Amino acid sequence: MLEQSLSSVRSPGGSHMFPQEALEQLLQMTMRLITTDGVRQTIIPFLSLVRHTAQTPAIPSVLTPSFCLVLQGAKEVRLGRDALRYRAGDYLASVIDLPAFAQVVGASRQAPYYGLRIDLTTKDIASVVAEAHIAIESGEEKPGLGAYVGKSDADFVDLFIRLLKLLERPKEAPFLSALLKREMIFRLLSGTASRFFLQQVLFEQQAEGVGKAITWIKEHYEQSFTVEELAIANNMSVSGLHHKFKAITTMGPLQYQKRLRLQEARRLLLSGRVDVTAAALEVGYESPSQFSREYRRLFGLPPLQDIKAVRKHVLADAFLASLGVGVDQRAESSNAH
Secondary structure, eight states: OEEOOSTTOOOTTSSOOOOHHHHHHHHHHHHHHOOSSEEEEOSSTTEEEEEESSOOOOEEEEEOSEEEEEEESEEEEEETTEEEEEETTEEEEESSOEEEEEEEESOOSSSOEEEEEEEOOHHHHHHHHHHTTOOOOOOSOOOOOSEEEEEOOHHHHHHHHHHHHGGGOTTTHHHHHHHHHHHHHHHHHHSTTHHHHHHHHHHHHOSSSHHHHHHHHHHOTTSOOOHHHHHHHTTOOHHHHHHHHHHHHSSOHHHHHHHHHHHHHHHHHHHTSSOHHHHHHHTTOSOHHHHHHHHHHHHSSOHHHHHHHHHHSTTHHHHHHHTTOOHHHHHHHHTOO
């Protein structure tokens, strides 16, 4: 198991040490904006606030392309055998959908976990790369893991402070927040995290290869395929595809597809609009019994028991929100069973 060291990671904006006072200012602002547990979507479409007053279990989830800054407390994300741990002042970035186990560590009512999340897209990064004339080198370097932990500096945190201040100016927020997001990406591309972010842009620029294979599975997870078919479609050998795919996602193509299927099925069941059989068929399973076995293997309980347990959990609303289930859907799902 790899535990990424944070002490050796330099800040994205330069060599400055991270100042506690900047983080404290940002934390105080966030505490005033979110006073209950869960995930709060703000008027800025790509910005969310997060709060937890208790340690969470290691929840199977999917990391989506994003940048998450911890203000207080700590989190751990497990990707296969790799463990990425990050705490106040650290950030976790992901550039592709990555099945993972995520956990808030050590939070309490006396010391809640607080974090900020910025949603990213490859187009966001590619646009900054193009306009800032940032060079992309496509050598023979091995692909790296699709998630990265780093440490922020005062200048970078100041961008978040300015972003939160825009929440009080809703007329200006849409335009100015987009500019701040681009500046954040530019700073990330200018620091030691640049290779990580440019990796995904390079994937998107390639006509063929592992990046195209990952994107295809993400967009067609309900369709059956063999690794041989996927390799041929991307002009790669089976062994080459499997090796590069696992280096980025920590799992093979079929396992990646299975995890995406099961996560989507869980989201559908939590919405309360489908039963177990319908969810299984919608995500691509031909056998409901096989679906139930694999669901239990991943989540620890059969589908219906798992859904009931999630709804009864004290963090159910936050968990549903993190899966993209809206307020109306949460109300419906709470009365479904």
